[in-house]
Amino acid sequence: MNxxxxxxxxxxxxxxxxxxxxxxxxxxxxxxxxLALEQHxxxxxEIGMPYADPIADGPVIxxxxxxxxxxxxxxxxxxxxxxxxxxxxxxxxxxxxxxxPVLQYGIEQFCADASHAGVSGIILPDLPMYQFEKHYKxxxxxxGLSFIFLITPETSEHRIRMADKLSTGFLYAxxxxxxxxxxxxxxxxxxxxxxxxxxxxQNPVMIGFGINNQERFHNACRYxxxxxxxxxxxxxxxxxxxxGDGTKAFxxxxxxxxxxxx
Amino acid sequence: MYKKLIMKNNKNNLSRPxxxxxxxxxxxxYIPEMLFPxxxxxxxxxxxxxxxxxxxxxLSLLLKDFAxxxxxxxxxxxxxKEFNTNIYLKREDLCHTGAHKINNTIGQVLLAERxxxxxxxxxxxxxxxxxxxxxxxxxxxxxCIVFMGAKDxxxxxxxxxxxxxxxxxxxxxxxxxxxxxxxTNEAIRDWINHxxxxxxxxxxxxxxxxxxxxxxxxxxxxxxxxxQQLLKETGDRCPSHVIACVGGGSNAAGAFYHxxxxxxxxxxxxxxxxxxxxxxKTAATTQLGTTGILHGSKSxxxxxxxxxxxEPHSISAGLDYPGIGPLHANLFKQGRVLFxxxxxxxxxxxxxxLAKTEGIIPALETAHAFAVLKDISFKKNDRVVICLSxxxxxxxxxxxxxx
Ligand SMILES: Cc1ncc(COP(=O)(O)O)c(C=O)c1O
Numbered sequence: 001m002n003x004x005x006x007x008x009x010x011x012x013x014x015x016x017x018x019x020x021x022x023x024x025x026x027x028x029x030x031x032x033x034x035l036a037l038e039q040h041x042x043x044x045x046e047i048g049m050p051y052a053d054p055i056a057d058g059p060v061i062x063x064x065x066x067x068x069x070x071x072x073x074x075x076x077x078x079x080x081x082x083x084x085x086x087x088x089x090x091x092x093x094x095x096x097x098x099x100x101p102v103l104q105y106g107i108e109q110f111c112a113d114a115s116h117a118g119v120s121g122i123i124l125p126d127l128p129m130y131q132f133e134k135h136y137k138x139x140x141x142x143x144g145l146s147f148i149f150l151i152t153p154e155t156s157e158h159r160i161r162m163a164d165k166l167s168t169g170f171l172y173a174x175x176x177x178x179x180x181x182x183x184x185x186x187x188x189x190x191x192x193x194x195x196x197x198x199x200x201x202q203n204p205v206m207i208g209f210g211i212n213n214q215e216r217f218h219n220a221c222r223y224x225x226x227x228x229x230x231x232x233x234x235x236x237x238x239x240x241x242x243x244g245d246g247t248k249a250f251x252x253x254x255x256x257x258x259x260x261x262x
Numbered sequence: 263m264y265k266k267l268i269m270k271n272n273k274n275n276l277s278r279p280x281x282x283x284x285x286x287x288x289x290x291x292y293i294p295e296m297l298f299p300x301x302x303x304x305x306x307x308x309x310x311x312x313x314x315x316x317x318x319x320x321l322s323l324l325l326k327d328f329a330x331x332x333x334x335x336x337x338x339x340x341x342x343k344e345f346n347t348n349i350y351l352k353r354e355d356l357c358h359t360g361a362h363k364i365n366n367t368i369g370q371v372l373l374a375e376r377x378x379x380x381x382x383x384x385x386x387x388x389x390x391x392x393x394x395x396x397x398x399x400x401x402x403x404x405x406c407i408v409f410m411g412a413k414d415x416x417x418x419x420x421x422x423x424x425x426x427x428x429x430x431x432x433x434x435x436x437x438x439x440x441x442x443x444x445x446t447n448e449a450i451r452d453w454i455n456h457x458x459x460x461x462x463x464x465x466x467x468x469x470x471x472x473x474x475x476x477x478x479x480x481x482x483x484x485x486x487x488x489x490q491q492l493l494k495e496t497g498d499r500c501p502s503h504v505i506a507c508v509g510g511g512s513n514a515a516g517a518f519y520h521x522x523x524x525x526x527x528x529x530x531x532x533x534x535x536x537x538x539x540x541x542x543k544t545a546a547t548t549q550l551g552t553t554g555i556l557h558g559s560k561s562x563x564x565x566x567x568x569x570x571x572x573e574p575h576s577i578s579a580g581l582d583y584p585g586i587g588p589l590h591a592n593l594f595k596q597g598r599v600l601f602x603x604x605x606x607x608x609x610x611x612x613x614x615x616l617a618k619t620e621g622i623i624p625a626l627e628t629a630h631a632f633a634v635l636k637d638i639s640f641k642k643n644d645r646v647v648i649c650l651s652x653x654x655x656x657x658x659x660x661x662x663x664x665x
Contacts, residue, residue: 051569051570052438053438053557053571055294055451056296056451058451062437066438075568098555099292100571101568105569125294125295126292126294130282150295152295152457159298163295177454178296178455182455
């Protein structure tokens with residue numbers, strides 16, 4: 001059982017997963033961001049591997065990808081950064097990105113290096129399920145890496161079960177068919193999330209896309225083990241506040257520990 | 263014995279993908295889950311719908327009466343004399359809207375209607391595919407949104423005006439290099455955000471399965487007509503050579519399609535070398551590309567060692583694309599198609615030459631196909647077909663600076 005799987009055994013609800021693009025806002029921000037998220041109460045972190053053509057992402061994450069690439073971020077450097085914080089991180093680390101840079105790096109090398117750098121889960125939204133099953137499933141398993149598939153309100157029950165069977169760690173339920181950062185009202189998707197609950201899936205479900213405030217976070221947590229926040233956090237980092245202070249305020253806000261309306 | 267024969271045939275068929283959309287190692291559908299229902303619907307239905315009699319009837323009627331097909335196969339006498347051979351021009355420039363692109367958009371709009379889609383999106387580079395899409399949407403009363411790189415909007419102003427006059431909304435793609443690749447990204451994102459009522463008409467033989475096969479089939483009318491016309495004119499349906507320019511590869515796919523299994527026909531694709539293969543400003547994908555994934559399929563693409571797509575360059579917006587369709591990547595790999603390239607300069611010269619010798623002003627994209635004539639040795643009896651994919655009206659602003 002890797003760290004990600006353990007985390008879901010220890011904590012069953014209100015899990016907060018925060019996404020940040022590696023190398024954003026500064027090339028060396030990655031470690032600082034990860035440590036701040038750990039210190040201020042995130043339950044897991046998702047690190048984005050920058051890609052110039054992120055087709056599933058909205059403007060905020062696109063922009064952070066471009067900034068990170070301009071800063072000089074790439075996979076070899078990212079693995080070095082991850083290794084440097086590995087011993088100080090107790091919460092699980094997930095890598096999210098697109099297939100092409102991973103293929104060019106060499107997928108076997110990628111798995112080995114990710115595992116070595118303390119990563120416990122991988123999300124590659126453009127890797128098809130049947131390709132994963134046929135070619136890569138064993139490889140991820142061998143390296144102790146969870147692989148997480150996405151489902152949407154349009155995904156059929158048959159396919160949800162397939163994604164659940166192939167995923168380990170958790171299942172990523174996208175709150176609406178949308179690119180990242182597109183705000184949706186979780187309550188409008190009530191039926192979808194209730195349906196998911198009834199399916200009795202083997203993996204815990206985390207809800208993501210468009211979650212940008214306390215109310216949405218808590219709504220998502222009513223239907224799932226927790227929620228994933230990306231664009232809203234990146235936006236905050238983009239305002240140039242110090243990473244530690246900004247992260248502290250952001251998480252308090254999301255969790256409702258501050259009386260602020262934020 | 264019979265079974266064996268079928269298997270052999272399937273294995274050797276280079277023009278069609280397997281059931282997962284692979285041409286050899288290239289193709290497939292590398293898409294995020296958000297796109298899956300729409301792409302799967304197409305995968306399941308495109309062959310059935312396009313095979314129905316009512317579909318075929320409606321398509322061929324529109325191709326004839328609206329697009330103006332069949333397009334002529336013109337024996338270019340002065341050019342033939344110059345190269346001491348027989349050169350035929352397949353006049354796709356005479357299609358309504360001025361290029362081959364409308365063969366595909368008519369087909370896909372009819373398909374979209376049968377899928378119950380009311381909103382059409384498209385990407386465009388030179389604007390030809392955008393104009394063709396806007397045109398057919400106007401004809402059928404469908405909402406049309408075209409994504410176009412901000413840079414291309416500037417250099418293809420007449421086509422932007424045409425799209426607007428036809429009632430389409432043109433949305434500038436402001437991300438990345440602001441050209442065709444980025445317009446395609448934006449169209450894909452729009453489709454993700456509009457999962458129910460929208461059909462995405464991809465303009466070339468790129469994208470996730472089934473697009474490469476679907477677009478190739480709609481464009482295959484080009485080689486179907488060439489066969490018939492050549493048979494009538496010369497008594498032999500096969501040319502010795504077919505030459506076409508390649509951006510994503512749709513006019514080339516159409517012009518090659520029915521000759522891919524006729525091994526004696528030499529197929530020549532011409533990519534844009536831009537300012538030269540070693541200049542760093544080029545779009546010659548097969549020469550500089552490596553296997554990778556872009557816009558939902560595995561193919562050859564120009565990229566860095568880190569797997570970031572590099573910015574292409576070509577004087578012609580329609581060839582300014584860092585990839586190539588998976589069909590072509592496989593034809594290249596298998597050695598079935600010879601890939602050549604022409605620089606911006608060579609394409610310009612070829613355009614001016616064609617205008618003066620045959621009275622035809624070609625699109626800048628098309629001019630690349632003519633630019634390689636000087637590099638090929640033809641025999642006197644050869645029958646060389648060049649796919650004249652489009653006319654040059656849209657490129658007048660560029661041509662004017664060289665007059
Ligand atoms: C006239 C013309 N020819 C060729 C192309 C290149 O596209 P493809 O390679 O798909 O034929 C374009 C694209 O815009 C075009 O307008």
